[in-house]
Amino acid sequence: MTTFPNGFLWGASTAPHQIEGNNVNSDWWAQEQVTPGMELSGDAVDSYHRYREDIQLLADAGLNSYRFGIEWARIEPLPGRFSKAELAHYRRMIDHCVELGITPVITLQHFTTPLWFAKDGGWSAADASDKFERFVTEATTILDGVEWVATMNEPNMQAAIMTAMKRMQEQAGGQWQSPTVEADSDEDREQASRNFLTYADPTISRKFVDIHHAAREILHARTDAKVGWTIAAGALTAAPGGEAKLEEIRYGKEDIFWEGSRGDDWVGVQAYSSQEVDATGLVPHPKRPDNTLVGTTYRPDSLEMAVRHATEVTQGVPIIITENGIATRDDAQRIRYTDEALQGLHHAISDGIDVRGYLHWTLLDNFEWGHWEPTFGLIAVDRDTFERSPKPSLAWLGAVAARNGIA
Numbered sequence: 001m002t003t004f005p006n007g008f009l010w011g012a013s014t015a016p017h018q019i020e021g022n023n024v025n026s027d028w029w030a031q032e033q034v035t036p037g038m039e040l041s042g043d044a045v046d047s048y049h050r051y052r053e054d055i056q057l058l059a060d061a062g063l064n065s066y067r068f069g070i071e072w073a074r075i076e077p078l079p080g081r082f083s084k085a086e087l088a089h090y091r092r093m094i095d096h097c098v099e100l101g102i103t104p105v106i107t108l109q110h111f112t113t114p115l116w117f118a119k120d121g122g123w124s125a126a127d128a129s130d131k132f133e134r135f136v137t138e139a140t141t142i143l144d145g146v147e148w149v150a151t152m153n154e155p156n157m158q159a160a161i162m163t164a165m166k167r168m169q170e171q172a173g174g175q176w177q178s179p180t181v182e183a184d185s186d187e188d189r190e191q192a193s194r195n196f197l198t199y200a201d202p203t204i205s206r207k208f209v210d211i212h213h214a215a216r217e218i219l220h221a222r223t224d225a226k227v228g229w230t231i232a233a234g235a236l237t238a239a240p241g242g243e244a245k246l247e248e249i250r251y252g253k254e255d256i257f258w259e260g261s262r263g264d265d266w267v268g269v270q271a272y273s274s275q276e277v278d279a280t281g282l283v284p285h286p287k288r289p290d291n292t293l294v295g296t297t298y299r300p301d302s303l304e305m306a307v308r309h310a311t312e313v314t315q316g317v318p319i320i321i322t323e324n325g326i327a328t329r330d331d332a333q334r335i336r337y338t339d340e341a342l343q344g345l346h347h348a349i350s351d352g353i354d355v356r357g358y359l360h361w362t363l364l365d366n367f368e369w370g371h372w373e374p375t376f377g378l379i380a381v382d383r384d385t386f387e388r389s390p391k392p393s394l395a396w397l398g399a400v401a402a403r404n405g406i407a
């Protein structure tokens with residue numbers, strides 16, 4: 001048996017907009033109503049009301065940690081007007097975790113923002129950081145006793161989403177395609193590298209780093225939490241002749257953000273697949289029969305690759321795997337993928353890399369940013385009755401957690 005470090009966190013991750021339902025004051029909700037090709041989040045899977053059941057299922061399976069987000073759009077529905085009731089709602093979630101012996105890992109911002117913030121220029125506005133800092137300050141009032149806090153989820157992916165939405169607005173008649181879902185194979189590599197160029201806009205990337213540092217300072221001053229953020233890791237590799245382009249692309253897509261983690265208490269690594277870079281840019285995922293429902297290749301080894309890269313660029317900041325999983329209808333494939341990913345993770349830990357936990361993406365099948373088809377969940381949900389049906393993968397991961405090891 002392969003054993004993980006003592007006190008290792010084993011759990012699952014979620015994001016508020018993807019599971020709660022009726023997040024009506026957010027920028028995403030507004031976008032969904034007007035964007036062709038985008039499915040609606042609607043009631044999502046009603047976890048806003050059913051979080052007790054969801055956390056109970058996670059605990060009953062044997063997991064010991066739950067990553068969830070608090071929704072800025074609910075907590076601050078109007079600029080500077082905070083809802084005490086919504087803050088209390090999220091505090092109840094934290095308390096429920098603690099009662100069940102579950103360590104909460106809290107994300108303060110996961111892709112969505114209040115609609116008023118978006119209308120006022122979003123992250124591009126000159127005072128975006130001031131607004132976020134005001135929210136973070138208020139959020140600290142409910143974080144007593146919370147050990148792990150992420151300021152933001154995947155600022156690098158947020159930059160991509162901002163770009164995709166802008167492109168939609170510019171191209172009347174275009175169809176929505178979430179950047180978390182690979183474009184169909186007919187999207188050419190030229191499109192992929194053009195996407196990259198906007199991802200790499202250093203002005204917005206550096207701004208995210210500055211905003212993160214400002215939020216970190218507030219959290220350190222007002223709480224005892226360990227503070228970090230979570231980053232989308234591409235596990236990029238060079239095709240022959242692509243070495244220089246790899247460095248360039250990886251810097252813009254990731255490394256600027258890993259560098260921004262230096263001085264943090266921890267960093268969240270989020271890995272799903274791996275991709276090549278050749279001399280002209282990112283190579284689209286090859287079409288294989290076992291490609292995932294989001295069009296990426298089946299690459300459980302991407303987790304180990306991502307962890308090794310993260311530790312190198314952050315210069316050894318402690319890591320939590322805050323997302324890793326697979327969009328598939330075949331739950332046996334999910335178990336196989338996770339088992340292989342954990343084998344690789346264990347190799348990295350054996351080499352001395354400081355990894356504190358593994359939180360699988362995701363607890364529940366959910367709203368995948370404009371698409372309902374890709375199912376990443378350990379639990380299936382009937383979207384009419386909201387009945388939860390745990391899949392075998394939930395019990396499997398719970399058993400791994402209970403023995404703190406893989407067979």
Ligand code: FCB
Binds near residue numbers: 376
């Ligand atoms: C990540 C996001 C998460 C989910 C997974 C599949 O990029 O953080 O919300 O969409 O991908």
